[in-house]
Amino acid sequence: MAHETKGNALRVLLASTAVCKVADWQLGIVMPLAILRQTGSVAMSLAVFALRGVAYVASPFLGAFIDRFDKRTVFVAAQLEQALCLGLLAWFTSQPAVVSVLLLLSGIGGVASSITGQFVLIPELIRPGERAVAVAKLTSVIEFSKVAGLLLGGITLDSRGPVFSSALIAAMYLLAAVVALPLPRVPSRHTRTSLGHDLGLGFRWLRRPEILWLVTVMLIVNLAVGQLEPALTTQFARTGIGPTAISLVMAAGLAVGAVASRFAPLLLPARRMERRILVFQVIALGGLALVAVPQPLVRILGYMTVSFAVGASNVVSITYRQESIPVEYAGRVNSVIRMFITGAVPLSGFLYAWSSRFDGWLFWAPQLAVWAVAVALWCGHTRHTERAPADGGPPHDGPPHDGPAAGALATAEGGGTDGDADPGRPGDRGRDLQGS
Numbered sequence: 001m002a003h004e005t006k007g008n009a010l011r012v013l014l015a016s017t018a019v020c021k022v023a024d025w026q027l028g029i030v031m032p033l034a035i036l037r038q039t040g041s042v043a044m045s046l047a048v049f050a051l052r053g054v055a056y057v058a059s060p061f062l063g064a065f066i067d068r069f070d071k072r073t074v075f076v077a078a079q080l081e082q083a084l085c086l087g088l089l090a091w092f093t094s095q096p097a098v099v100s101v102l103l104l105l106s107g108i109g110g111v112a113s114s115i116t117g118q119f120v121l122i123p124e125l126i127r128p129g130e131r132a133v134a135v136a137k138l139t140s141v142i143e144f145s146k147v148a149g150l151l152l153g154g155i156t157l158d159s160r161g162p163v164f165s166s167a168l169i170a171a172m173y174l175l176a177a178v179v180a181l182p183l184p185r186v187p188s189r190h191t192r193t194s195l196g197h198d199l200g201l202g203f204r205w206l207r208r209p210e211i212l213w214l215v216t217v218m219l220i221v222n223l224a225v226g227q228l229e230p231a232l233t234t235q236f237a238r239t240g241i242g243p244t245a246i247s248l249v250m251a252a253g254l255a256v257g258a259v260a261s262r263f264a265p266l267l268l269p270a271r272r273m274e275r276r277i278l279v280f281q282v283i284a285l286g287g288l289a290l291v292a293v294p295q296p297l298v299r300i301l302g303y304m305t306v307s308f309a310v311g312a313s314n315v316v317s318i319t320y321r322q323e324s325i326p327v328e329y330a331g332r333v334n335s336v337i338r339m340f341i342t343g344a345v346p347l348s349g350f351l352y353a354w355s356s357r358f359d360g361w362l363f364w365a366p367q368l369a370v371w372a373v374a375v376a377l378w379c380g381h382t383r384h385t386e387r388a389p390a391d392g393g394p395p396h397d398g399p400p401h402d403g404p405a406a407g408a409l410a411t412a413e414g415g416g417t418d419g420d421a422d423p424g425r426p427g428d429r430g431r432d433l434q435g436s
Contacts, residue, residue, distance in 0.1 A: 056339055063334065285375055
C-alpha cells in the first residue's frame with residue numbers, strides 16, 4: 001500500500017511539473033518575441049527576459065525557506081505566485097519596464113518550484129533504489145513539456161497576440177497548483193535554526209573539491225548556453241520566420257532532448273560519472289558549433305545535438321545529487337549549488353544581448369569560446385580524478401548506491417545540530433558528482 005501511495009504521488013508530481021513546464025516554455029517564446037515586437041531590439045528582448053533568472057541569486061534564502069516548511073505547500077505556493085505575476089503581466093505587455101519587474105518576481109516562484117520538485121520531493125517520496133528511474137521520468141516529462149510549451153506559445157502568440165498568451169500562461173500555472181494539491185504532505189524535518197546557520201550549511205557543502213569543480217564548470221557552461229533558446233528564437237525571427245514556424249523548429253530539438261533524458265540511465269552506465277559528463281559536454285559543444293553555421297538545416301541539427309547531450313547529462317546529475325545530499329537539508333544545499341549554476345543563466349542572456357552586435361557565426365563565437373573553456377577544465381578534472389581517486393580508494397563506477405548512508409555518516413561525523421554536517425570529513429569524500 002505504501003509503495004502504491006508513493007507511485008500515485010510520483011504521478012501527481014509528474015503531472016503538475018508537466019503543466020508548469022509547459023507554462024515556463026510558453027513564456028520562453030512569448031515574452032522575447034513580444035518584447036522584440038514592441039522595442040525592435042534583440043538586445044532588449046534578451047536582457048529583459050533574462051531577468052527571470054536573476055531570482056537564482058536569492059536561491060540560498062529560498063532553500064532555507066523550503067526546508068523549514070511543508071514541501072507540498074511550498075510547491076503549490078510557488079505555482080500560485082507565478083500565476084499571479086503572469087496574470088498581472090497580461091495587462092502590461094506593452095510596458096517593458098513593468099514586464100521586467102513582473103518577470104523578475106515570477107522567477108522567485110520558478111526557483112522555488114524547481115528546487116522543491118526536482119531535488120526535495122523526489123527524495124522524500126521515492127525509495128533510493130527507484131530514484132534513478134523516477135528522475136529519468138521527471139526529466140523526460142520536463143523535456144516533452146518544453147516541446148508542448150514552445151508549440152503552444154508560438155501558435156497562441158501568432159493567432160491571439162501577447163495579452164491572450166500571457167493570460168493563458170497564468171492559467172497554466174494556476175492549473176499546476178491545483179494538480180499538485182493531491183500530493184501527500186511532507187512536513188519539515190528541519191530543527192529551526194538561524195538563517196545564518198542555514199546559509200552556512202549550504203556553503204560548507206560547496207567547499208568540497210568535487211562540488212567546487214562541478215559548480216565552476218557548469219556555471220561556465222550555463223554562461224554559454226543558458227539562454228540558447230531565446231537567442232535562437234530572436235535569430236530566426238530576424239530572418240523573417242514566424243512564431244509558429246520557430247516554435248516547430250525549437251520543439252523538434254527539444255523532443256530529441258526528451259528522448260535522451262528518458263533513456264539516459266542506459267547511456268554509458270559503466271563509465272565513471274566524470275567521464276560520462278565529459279562525453280556529453282564534448283557532444284554538446286560540437287552541436288553549438290553547428291548552430292553557428294548560418295544554414296537553417298545545419299543550425300537545427302546543431303540544436304538537436306545540444307538538446308540530446310544536455311538532456312542526458314541532466315538526468316545523471318540530478319540523480320547523483322539526490323543520492324548524495326541528505327534530504328533534510330536538500331533544499332539548502334541544492335539552492336546554493338543552483339545559485340551559482342543556474343544563476344549564470346541570466347548572465348548568458350546578457351552575453352547574447354552583447355553578441356547581437358555581430359552577424360553570422362560571430363554572434364556565436366563568444367559562447368563557443370566560453371564552452372570550450374568549460375570542456376577543457378572538466379577534461380583536466382576528469383583525468384585527475386581517474387589517475388588519483390580520492391582517499392586512495394578504487395575508482396567509483398556507475399551511479400552512487402550509498403548516498404543516504406553517506407549522508408547519515410556525514411551527519412554523525414560532522415556533529416552539530418540539524419544535520420550540520422561537515423562535508424569535508426573523511427566519511428563523505430571520494431564520490432563522483434555532476435551538475436545540471
